[in-house]
Amino acid sequence: MSLYEQIVNKQEKIAVVGLGYVGMPLAIAFAKKIKVLGFDLNKDKINLYKSGVDPTNEVGNQVIKETSVDFTSEEWRLKEAKFFVVAVPTPINSDKTPDLGPVEGASIIIGRNLSKGSLVVYESTVYPGVTEDICIPILEKESGLKCGIDFKVGYSPERINPGDKVNTLEKIIKIVSGMDENCLEEIAKVYELVIEAGVYRASSIKVAEAAKVVENSQRDINIAFMNELAMVFDRMGIETKDVIEAMNTKWNALKFYPGLVGGHCIGIDPYYFIYEAEKLGYHSQIVLSGRKINDSMGEFVADAIIKRLVIANKIVKNAKVVILGITFKENCSDTRNSKVGDIITRLNEYEIEPIIVDPIADSDDAEKEYGIKLTKLEEINNVDCLVFAVAHNEFVSMPFEIFEGLYKDCPNEEKIIIDIKSILDKKKIREKRYSYWSL
Incomplete structure (x- = not known):
């Protein structure tokens, strides 16, 4: 009997290692069909899941309460599984080089608990070669087993779009790959249990690794x-x-818009490509240039704020600036690598300490990541400048009159609006003679 058949018959379990914005929805989806062990080193996160709380807001508390996922932070329990999915983050270091610490750490933990006949699938974004050249040797060293004989390995890049309630896990085609044909088919059939859109069988692990890096680099450029x-x-x-809007009237317009590019995918993955290319003696030109431009946008926006303050005759360092949104994208609580942080840093250089409002962001994460305390909108008053940084539905649907009530009692020409995402009715605002700027 194949491992797939044993999993379907609930004789064997799947273990999802890493229960963040990617791993947790995947574990939930699998648990509707098969036995799932959800593992994460973060005990606080595991306790939240066990108590029916979804800190990611990806599936909601009710789904967490009803799921059959067996949540644990106990490493030894991984011995209960034969099919492992690694969904840990792959960030970058301060010098923009890949930080493979989390994926290496996950490989060590799995290796210590690996048994013969197991299959390990990596979903974490990496540059081509990491799975075979870095992860497999760690698995072999820690387990004492031989890859290809005692266990097998595959790669299936995550494609979840955090905060997106339309393009969900089940509706996105899944790329799968394996070290040999039998392994590939086992992995494909397991994912086909939950991926309604179907799976795409890549020709090799390196091709699957490259596909993930390239699709995000393309968007970044x-x-x-x-x-x-x-x-x-x-x-x-x-x-x-x-x-x-004028350009998009043509049928083949790509419909991209300017904005702050952060998060744990588009803002990071291109650096994995750049790093590996330079190791091979090629200095990236287009991809690196795109990264430089996008990494500079926080400062560009902050300088636009300063310019508007000066034009409005404000004393810059005494100006009260309120930024609406700190997460890396709309309707998502994830604050990792948010480029709003770059705006804050730049404003700090002018001795401005902006007030941050975000009803969706995790307040503990925001303080840990950026050293800021979030403020509630109802506590805001006497504002000089409102910065609409993240297009949360709550901000988009809010009547403009509410925002108007936040400003100081002064002429409208001195009330500044920075609309990074162009979510406001600029015609209406300009009719009121507000000082308005959009990206």
């Missing part, structure tokens, strides 16, 4: 192009959104 245009159009006195 396209957004960088729009960001560069936005910086030039700002000097020309042209509204970038107006240009894009």
Whole structure:
């Protein structure tokens, strides 16, 4: 009987290692069909899951309460599983080089608890070669087993879009790969249990690894192009959104918009490609240029804020600036690698300590990541400048009159609005003679 058949018959378990924005929804989905062990080193997170709380807001508390996932932070319990899915983060170091610490750590833990006949699938984003050249040797060393004989390995890049309630896990085609044909088919059939959109069988593990890095690098480059245009159009006195709307009337327009590019995928994955390319003697030109542009956008926005404050005759270091949103994207509580942090850092250079409002962000994570305490909107008053940084539904649907009530009692020309995501009705705002700027 194959491992797949044993899993379907609930004679063997799947273990999902890493229960964040990627691993947790995957564990939940699998648990509807088979036995699942959900493992994470973070005991506080595990306790939240066990008590029916979803700190990621990806599936909701009710789903967590009803799931059959067996949540644990006890490493030894991984011995109960034969099919492992690694969904730990792969961040970058301060020098922009890959930080493989989490994926190496997960490999060590799995290796210590690996048994013959097991299959390990990595979902963490890496550059081509990491699974075979770095992870397999760790698994072999820790387990004392031989890859290809005692256990097998595959790679299936995660494609979950945090905060997206439309393009969910089940509706996104899953790329799968394996070290040999039998391994590939086992992995494909397991994922087909939950992926309604179907799976794509990549020709090799390296191809699957590369596909993930490239798809995010492609988006990064396209957004960088729009960001560069936005910086030039700002000097020309042209509204970038107006240009894009005109351009998008053509059938083959790509419909990308300028913005802050952060998070744990698009803002990080290109550096994995750049790192491996340079190791092979090739200095990236397009990908690296795109990263430089996107990494500079926080400072560009902050400088636009300062310029508006000066034009409005504000004393810059005494100005009260409120930033709406700290997460890396809308309707998502994840604050990791949010480029709003770059805006804050730049404003700090001008001795401005902005107030941050975000009803969705995890307050503990925000304080740990950026050293800030979140403020509730109802506590805000006497504002000089409102910065709409993240397009949370709560901000988009809020009547503008509520925001109007937050400003100081002064002429509208001195009330500044920075609309990074262009979510406001600029015509209405300008009719009121507010000082308005958008990216």
